[in-house]
Amino acid sequence: MTNHKRFWKRERAAYRVLIVICAAVLVVAIIGVYFADKSDEEYVAVSEEDPNRIENGIHLRTGLVEAEGLMETVTNCTSCHSAKLLTQNRLSKEGWVSAIRWMQETQNLWDLGDNEEIIVNYLAKNYPPESKGRRENIKKINWYELQ
Numbered sequence: 001m002t003n004h005k006r007f008w009k010r011e012r013a014a015y016r017v018l019i020v021i022c023a024a025v026l027v028v029a030i031i032g033v034y035f036a037d038k039s040d041e042e043y044v045a046v047s048e049e050d051p052n053r054i055e056n057g058i059h060l061r062t063g064l065v066e067a068e069g070l071m072e073t074v075t076n077c078t079s080c081h082s083a084k085l086l087t088q089n090r091l092s093k094e095g096w097v098s099a100i101r102w103m104q105e106t107q108n109l110w111d112l113g114d115n116e117e118i119i120v121n122y123l124a125k126n127y128p129p130e131s132k133g134r135r136e137n138i139k140k141i142n143w144y145e146l147q
């Protein structure tokens with residue numbers, strides 16, 4: 001073999017290696033695009049969180065206590081104002097009924113039908129007037145001398 005022929009043979013081998021590498025890169029890229037598309041589809045399928053999730057006995061969206069009548073109260077009493085108006089107004093059964101009557105007469109609150117008793121019972125039981133809204137005064141204090 002002459003030097004000239006040997007040179008061209010080596011050159012062709014180098015080209016072949018180059019073409020194989022290019023083909024491999026292309027295959028990897030195509031596979032990558034294929035799988036990237038797949039994972040996009042999975043993201044679309046993720047569902048929203050439950051708006052009525054309850055954790056540690058508290059309805060997270062409104063902060064109301066989980067008990068019988070919770071969902072009736074959430075549905076009827078938190079669409080116009082925050083549930084804080086319920087939790088901050090601790091009332092007796094009569095007090096809750098008169099608050100409802102006042103809203104029905106002046107604020108366009110609808111007739112609650114059978115749900116009124118369920119809601120009033122829920123509120124009077126879980127947000128009654130005698131419950132302490134604040135912590136008690138501290139009774140035992142250990143004073144100490146500042147050095």
Ligand code: HEC
Nearest residue numbers: 076077078079080081085086089099100103107108109119
């Ligand atoms: C149609 C709208 C609407 C709905 C529904 C509604 N309220 Fe009200 N409520 C109001 C308005 C308006 C006020 C006055 C808000 C203010 O003073 O800023 C109010 C005030 C209150 C107050 C405070 C009253 C006071 O004397 O300060 C309480 C307690 C209350 N609502 C409880 C409830 C309960 C319990 C329900 C469910 C049965 C309910 N609300 C549903 C409109 C509504």
